[in-house]
Amino acid sequence: METSRDDFVIAIRSAFLKKETQQKFSILTLIIFSIIFLILGEINFKPINYIKIAIKEIAYRSTFIVSVPEKFIKESYYKIQSHLDVYEINKKNELELKELRAKELSNDFLALENKRLKEIVDDFLVEDKSTFAKVLSDKNSPFFKSVIINKGSKHGINLGSVALDKKYLIGKVVEVNFATSRVLLLSDLNSKIPVILEPMGHLSIMSGTGKNYGIIEYNQNQTRIDGDMIVYTSGAGGLFRSGIPIGKIDINSFENEDQKINFYSDFSQLKFVKILSYKKEEN
Amino acid sequence: MSTLYKTNIIKILLNHIPIILLFVSILNNFDFNYLNLKYFSFNFSYILIFYFSLKRSASLGYTLIFIAGLFNDVINGTPIGMSSLMYLLLCGVAAYLRAITLSVSLLKDWISFVITLLVINSLSFIILNIFLNYETSYIDQISNIIFTSLLYLIFPFLFNFIEDRRSAW
Numbered sequence: 134m135e136t137s138r139d140d141f142v143i144a145i146r147s148a149f150l151k152k153e154t155q156q157k158f159s160i161l162t163l164i165i166f167s168i169i170f171l172i173l174g175e176i177n178f179k180p181i182n183y184i185k186i187a188i189k190e191i192a193y194r195s196t197f198i199v200s201v202p203e204k205f206i207k208e209s210y211y212k213i214q215s216h217l218d219v220y221e222i223n224k225k226n227e228l229e230l231k232e233l234r235a236k237e238l239s240n241d242f243l244a245l246e247n248k249r250l251k252e253i254v255d256d257f258l259v260e261d262k263s264t265f266a267k268v269l270s271d272k273n274s275p276f277f278k279s280v281i282i283n284k285g286s287k288h289g290i291n292l293g294s295v296a297l298d299k300k301y302l303i304g305k306v307v308e309v310n311f312a313t314s315r316v317l318l319l320s321d322l323n324s325k326i327p328v329i330l331e332p333m334g335h336l337s338i339m340s341g342t343g344k345n346y347g348i349i350e351y352n353q354n355q356t357r358i359d360g361d362m363i364v365y366t367s368g369a370g371g372l373f374r375s376g377i378p379i380g381k382i383d384i385n386s387f388e389n390e391d392q393k394i395n396f397y398s399d400f401s402q403l404k405f406v407k408i409l410s411y412k413k414e415e416n
Numbered sequence: 417m418s419t420l421y422k423t424n425i426i427k428i429l430l431n432h433i434p435i436i437l438l439f440v441s442i443l444n445n446f447d448f449n450y451l452n453l454k455y456f457s458f459n460f461s462y463i464l465i466f467y468f469s470l471k472r473s474a475s476l477g478y479t480l481i482f483i484a485g486l487f488n489d490v491i492n493g494t495p496i497g498m499s500s501l502m503y504l505l506l507c508g509v510a511a512y513l514r515a516i517t518l519s520v521s522l523l524k525d526w527i528s529f530v531i532t533l534l535v536i537n538s539l540s541f542i543i544l545n546i547f548l549n550y551e552t553s554y555i556d557q558i559s560n561i562i563f564t565s566l567l568y569l570i571f572p573f574l575f576n577f578i579e580d581r582r583s584a585w
Contacts, residue, residue: 140516143515144512144515144516145512147511147515149508149511149512158478158479158482159478160478160504160507160508160511161508163478163479163481163482163500163504164501164504164505164508166482166497166500167482167485167497167498167500167501167504168497168501169497170486170496170497170500171495171496171497171498171501171543172497174495174496174497175495175548181496184486184496185490185496188486188487188490188496189490192443192487192490192491193491195443196443196444196491199439199440199443199444200443200444203444270491277492277493277494279493308493315493322551322552322553323550323551342553343552343553343556
């Protein structure tokens with residue numbers, strides 16, 4: 134009994150304490166380093182932050198270069214898939230185009246009227262700065278949904294700026310480095326956005342799920358939503374301008390009683406994004 | 417002269433292939449996520465580190481694994497030091513198994529790998545959720561463990577092939 138316990142201790146010692154040939158540190162030393170990094174990183178210890186920034190600048194640039202072959206395969210895969218679906222998509226697009234042409238007629242009038250009314254209540258935000266950025270890498274891991282873009286503080290990107298794909302909201306800037314930034318996507322589990330469900334005008338909170346859809350987490354009236362509803366930013370909290378389209382409620386699907394939102398933008402296909410910040414219009 | 421030079425480069429590349437593969441997989445997030453298969457995800461770096469630490473411990477340096485972990489954290493947005501800790505625990509378990517194992521079989525390695533995977537994923541889940549208040553999904557974590565475990569049975573054949581080529585040079 135005593136011998137087997139000794140064997141166990143010897144094996145553990147040789148695994149964790151022994152330095153292998155050409156190794157400078159034992160596993161235990163490096164484990165202790167990792168724990169120190171983890172603790173100091175969480176309390177925002179300055180030297181660790183500098184190390185983090187240096188690794189970020191190297192890693193983000195190299196990830197762009199290293200992922201070129203995979204990106205090529207990925208793009209070829211999507212291209213083939215879109216070629217296969219082209220007939221169906223075209224039929225659907227023709228129908229949508231007809232509907233949109235009809236809607237466009239009244240849209241301009243409504244937009245002007247809305248602008249006039251918002252100016253009266255002093256809630257009219259205008260674009261302050263807009264920058265187009267290239268997506269360096271989309272880390273579509275099952276746990277963290279974010280993209281890294283090639284613009285940073287030297288290009289005037291600010292923390293909390295809005296990221297758009299065409300006219301659709303895709304997320305916000307959560308990390309700004311010197312030449313790169315990270316955009317947290319709406320689909321991330323930690324993303325919570327105040328939204329309004331139109332045409333009913335229900336205020337709500339939209340949360341990411343870690344998948345390619347969001348959920349209505351809190352509904353002002355706690356009512357089940359039936360019928361076609363479009364989700365826009367509500368502008369509550371002053372983080373986003375109101376009225377940026379996000380997605381559509383999927384009335385037939387639920388996740389744990391929460392209704393699903395299908396995003397307008399496909400986050401796996403992002404190549405360029407528009408980074409915007411808003412300010413109040415000066416008269 | 418030129419043939420000798422070429423041979424040397426290929427030899428150096430083949431000798432360092434595990435570490436090159438590790439960094440490429442980390443920088444590239446090699447997990448076929450673009451296939452959009454529901455719940456499909458796996459952790460290639462865990463497979464690679466465990467396999468090479470168990471079979472050819474000299475191929476991967478612990479310091480390089482530690483640095484690779486830091487890169488992985490920065491790219492994925494996890495707290496810095498988290499992946500390094502998990503990778504090194506994986507190395508530690510592999511080194512322990514290497515010290516106590518006399519007869520080698522893929523099945524035994526696989527069982528050890530699955531148990532280690534469960535332990536380190538639970539540990540990472542506890543640290544992220546309880547201590548650092550990060551929200552992660554149970555289902556994604558479980559499916560990641562299942563696919564990583566299953567793929568451990570396939571990747572050794574590829575790694576053995578690479579090792580054979582290396583030995584042949």
